[in-house]
Amino acid sequence: MGRAMEELSCCKSRFYAILSQNMWKRTGPAKFSLKRRIIAICLTVFVSAFLVTLFINIGIILAARKYVYTGAGDLPPRTAVMVLGSQTRGTKLSPVLQDRVEAGISLMKDRKGKKLLLTGDHGERYYDEVNAMRLYVLANAPSIQEEDIFMDHAGFSTWDSMYRARDVFEVRDLLIVTQKFHISRAVAMARSLGLDAVGYSIDQERFSGGSLRYWQFREYFARVKAFFSIVFKPRPRYLGEKIPITGDGRATWI
Numbered sequence: 183m184g185r186a187m188e189e190l191s192c193c194k195s196r197f198y199a200i201l202s203q204n205m206w207k208r209t210g211p212a213k214f215s216l217k218r219r220i221i222a223i224c225l226t227v228f229v230s231a232f233l234v235t236l237f238i239n240i241g242i243i244l245a246a247r248k249y250v251y252t253g254a255g256d257l258p259p260r261t262a263v264m265v266l267g268s269q270t271r272g273t274k275l276s277p278v279l280q281d282r283v284e285a286g287i288s289l290m291k292d293r294k295g296k297k298l299l300l301t302g303d304h305g306e307r308y309y310d311e312v313n314a315m316r317l318y319v320l321a322n323a324p325s326i327q328e329e330d331i332f333m334d335h336a337g338f339s340t341w342d343s344m345y346r347a348r349d350v351f352e353v354r355d356l357l358i359v360t361q362k363f364h365i366s367r368a369v370a371m372a373r374s375l376g377l378d379a380v381g382y383s384i385d386q387e388r389f390s391g392g393s394l395r396y397w398q399f400r401e402y403f404a405r406v407k408a409f410f411s412i413v414f415k416p417r418p419r420y421l422g423e424k425i426p427i428t429g430d431g432r433a434t435w436i
Contacts, residue, residue: 238409239402246369250381252362254289257382260357262427263295264347266368267302267311267337275318278361278389283315285384286359287323290330295357297330297427299347301337312337316435332431340364340404341411342418344372344379351427354378361386363394363401367408374412 251257265286268279275283283300290298298319302311312333319331332351337343347353355378358368365381372379386394425434 235402235406239405242370242405242408243366246366246373246381249369249373249379250365250383252383254285254292254294254382257289257294257357258380259294260355260378260380261295262297262299262332262347262351262353262356263289264299264301264343264353264356264358265315266340266343266358266360266364267300267315270309270311270314273314273317275314279311279315280318281361281384281386282359283318284322285382287319287326289357289359289382290326291323297332297431298326299332299334299351299353299356299427301334301343301347303338304333304335305338329430329432331435332425332427333434333436335434335436336418336420336422338419340368341371341408341416342420344368344375344377345418346421347372348375348377350421350423351425353427357382359384361389361397363397367401367405371408371412375415 263286265282268282269276270279286298286300289295300312300315300319302315304310304312312335316331316333319326320328334343334346334351336346347356356372358365358372358379358381360368360381360383362383363386365383369379369381389397
């Protein structure tokens with residue numbers, strides 16, 4: 183009886199071993215095939231997304247290219263010179279913003295614009311890009327008349343700045359001042375809103391290195407966001423009353 187039980191147990195073990203092998207043969211390749219499909223789908227999605235974002239970036243750069251200038255002497259005059267804001271610490275301008283403001287001052291002195299429009303973030307009491315820019319202009323360019331200096335306190339993004347230039351300050355033509363990594367997006371946005379805009383691409387060589395690579399990387403995705411703004415035309419965070427650029431800029435000094 184004991185020997186019979188041992189033989190039965192041995193037969194059961196062999197049976198389960200054979201069954202397990204057959205199950206692996208049936209399910210193993212299927213699992214492997216499913217993994218390959220998932221990997222293929224992920225790769226397809228990744229490559230498609232990359233190509234779409236690449237085409238958007240190329241499209242925006244090409245759309246703005248003929249309106250972007252690197253030499254101040256070649257710039258056509260416009261009613262307003264717009265300086266786009268950037269980071270500040272108190273009233274101290276970051277190097278990026280200082281370069282923009284100094285370029286704007288230079289263009290005003292060269293009579294490339296009649297009015298200076300300083301646009302940036304003043305959404306918090308203790309963070310104020312536009313007044314920091316204004317104080318820098320007053321301290322370094324006394325030849326620019328105070329009434330010709332306008333401030334846009336709600337330029338929370340490049341899109342908001344362009345939209346508000348048109349709908350709040352009633353600008354129809356303008357000269358945009360910013361660095362090369364940013365200028366194509368700014369000009370493309372402005373022109374999509376019907377503004378006769380040109381851009382002054384100021385030198386950014388002194389920022390070569392990690393900072394510049396980071397800004398360029400971030401700009402790649404910012405252009406994708408800009409594409410959707412251009413297509414859907416969202417309203418800015420804040421509009422407010424009209425302040426014509428032909429008036430007295432001191433009305434914006436707060």
